[in-house]
Amino acid sequence: MRVLRLVDTVLTLSFVVILTGCMTPPKPAEFFQPVSLQQHQIKSRVFETSNEIAIMRACTNVLMDNSFQVYEAESQLGWISARKLKFIPLEMPAPASASATILVYPASGRPETSIVRISIHHVADADIYQELFARISQSLFVKAQPL
């Protein structure tokens, strides 16, 4: 009797699964909410130079100084993508892994000026970004200014 009830339950559950399909995923629109302006400002700096290649080289060096490995880069698009598997805890806290993206682009309406945006996955601490920009600035001999 118990076995029959169990089989009954299994069959009913199977039909429910088949008829209703998979669980509904989150609404797609939820993925398109913009990040806060504050985060924007923490992660971006203005450099008074239009030499994007030099900026990208400086960024690459700073990433490598922090044990990131560059995976992809395209100078035409001003894009660098890097990853690291383990933080070496010097000045920074230690999550298990991190990916970083850097975008370099001309500042609109300001000649001879570029904007650098660094984005490290799961890292929102302003001090960390400040440190990175300070090193890029040092390497370029160009001051990093806030947006």
Added chain:
Amino acid sequence: MRKHLRRMLCLFALGLLLISVGGCVSTQERLLDSDTSQLQLRSFQSRAFDTTDQVKTLRTVMLTLQDLGFILTSAESGVGSVTASKWNRSLMIITVSVRPRGETQMLVRANCQIDKELVNDPVPYQMFFSALAKAMFLEAHEVE
């Protein structure tokens, strides 16, 4: 006992019938998305912008995706495409391509998936193009 068994077997047979009538989507259909209306999909996944600068448009797309919290995973200016992902309880991956359209416009096309489903709801695409249009300081024209 017999009645109960008979009832279960009938339900099971009915279930199998439903499965066979409902049908399974073939591998070919899943591979080539044969079950979706591609013309309709293409129309809400695409917008045209009045610019001929492909690289600048691509760069703006990349910035917009970042503004929306996506992580850029691949980008290439030759073919003109960018792919990015975002985790929000599920994983969304989006590809945006930028190609010349006629002599005076760029066609921007986005397609995305959440986990194992194609996103065929026009609303998220509208939100993306609205953010992109703002960043480009240009109007996003709908295309057929």
Added chain:
Amino acid sequence: MRRRGLTVCGMIGLAALAACMPKPVPEDLRITYESLVSRQQQTRIFETEDEARVLAASSAVLQDLGFLIDESEQQLGLLVGSKMRSAINPAEVVFMTLLALMARSDPVYSERQLMRICLVTTPSVQASSGTSVRVTFQRIVYLNNGRESRLETLGTPGIYEEFFAKLSKALFLEGKEL
């Protein structure tokens, strides 16, 4: 004693010969008649020298098919895309659940599949002016327990025909077979 010495020398000689003989190529790496037939099925030539245009149209078709672009490289004429889709077969789920019930274990069935496409354009050597497009499809099927169940090439004539029909439409050109 002499016989033993001769036998040893003979064996050393044979071993040396064997080392010099070309080693047989493993089956997987051998170009067979079947792989030539596959290449024919996977390739079409389009009457245009504008490789960039063919690649752009191919990229558009990939997006039409719901693929996300993983890699692209115009100089090499390369496009790699993938998409995740359900691999759930309701009959398989029910059957495996019943089996699991009898064996008092957790049911295991195909849950999702990663479908991949690899497309390469090349200036055609066959035609004096033309661009050839070669496409291959693969999938990795994952079980509901997260493990890979199978990795296979997908390639029925129907799949290639449908794909190239779409590419022809996008290009307004007909694709000719090799």
